[in-house]
Amino acid sequence: MQRDEGYAQINDAELHYEIAGAGPNLVLLHGFTLDMRMWDAQFKLLSQHFRVLRCDLRGFGQSSLPAAPYTHADDVAALMTTLGMTRAGVIGLSMGGAIALDFACLHPDRLQALVLVDAALGGFDRWTVHISFNAKERGMAQTKRDWLASPLLAPAMANPKSAPLLQRIVDDYSGWHFLHKDFDVFPPPTVIHRLATIHAPALVIVGEHDTVDFHNIADVLVSDIAGAKKVVMPRVGHMCNMEDPEAFNAVVLDFLLRHATTPQ
Secondary structure, eight states: EEEEEEEETTEEEEEEEEEEEEEEEEEEEOTTTGGGGGGGHHHHHHHHSSSSEEEETTTSTOOOOOOSOHHHHHHHHHHHHTOOOSSEEEEEEEEEHHHHHHHHHHGGEEEEEEESSSOOOOOOOOOOOOOOOOOHHHHHHHHHHHHHTTTTTTHHOOOTTTTHHHHHEEEEEEEEOHHOOOOOOSSSGGGGGGGGOOOOOOOEEEEETTTTTHHHHHHHHHHHTOEEEEEETTOOOOOHHHHHHHHHHHHHHHHHHHSSSOOO
16 A cells, blocks of 8 residues: 655745655544544545545644644645645544635645534534533643543443544644634635535534534535435444444445546
8 A cells, every 4th residue: 555644834934744655535524622643443444445645733633733824724735735636525523624624625626525524614603502612721632631531532431442532632732722823714605605605425424413503514514515415324322433443434435436437
């Protein structure tokens, strides 16, 4: 398997990435406080069928911290260009799902297929579960413990398949976003008002035990993205790719082999 790991100067940031495999392009986008290691159970398998890129988004993992206004989706597009990817299928979980949607709206000509996993959604304002962070008062260690015990991560932390790696990733997270306002910007209108402009094949995955908010977002995505299909994964929560990687891999690979098999 062809594999390369390194750093790329993208806009005004340095992004850490890993790329492996050959064939059609595929990009994996991680969730909040996480990094590209959350895709460990998918990376090798998918690399047997695709040229797979995973990266630490700006502010996470080994990539540089935000210092000026930027847009994650533009970082992803620029990294793809640097690595010779014209178009790609994109998989994103939670925050990574929101970024995948941003990418679909800002760079539609570069998107081949879209997999949205327990995705957040720009402009969604009907939140019922509110998670607040007060790291300045509670300290970073306690804030991370609170985050791991939150409704989003608690099911994964109770699962022996996912808990050890999830614990390591959050322990390694810098905590920058707990202490600073991010500089990530997205031009109006918000993505929730642009969903009808997305025409790539789309698969929406949500864990059975994820919060009601992410189930509601999944319903919006399936309703407003033409042709989008939804899969509810049983017995898992927000981190379904880590909680039940075998079932997740089967669903995603079946979709991608049908919709993202043209080399670009």
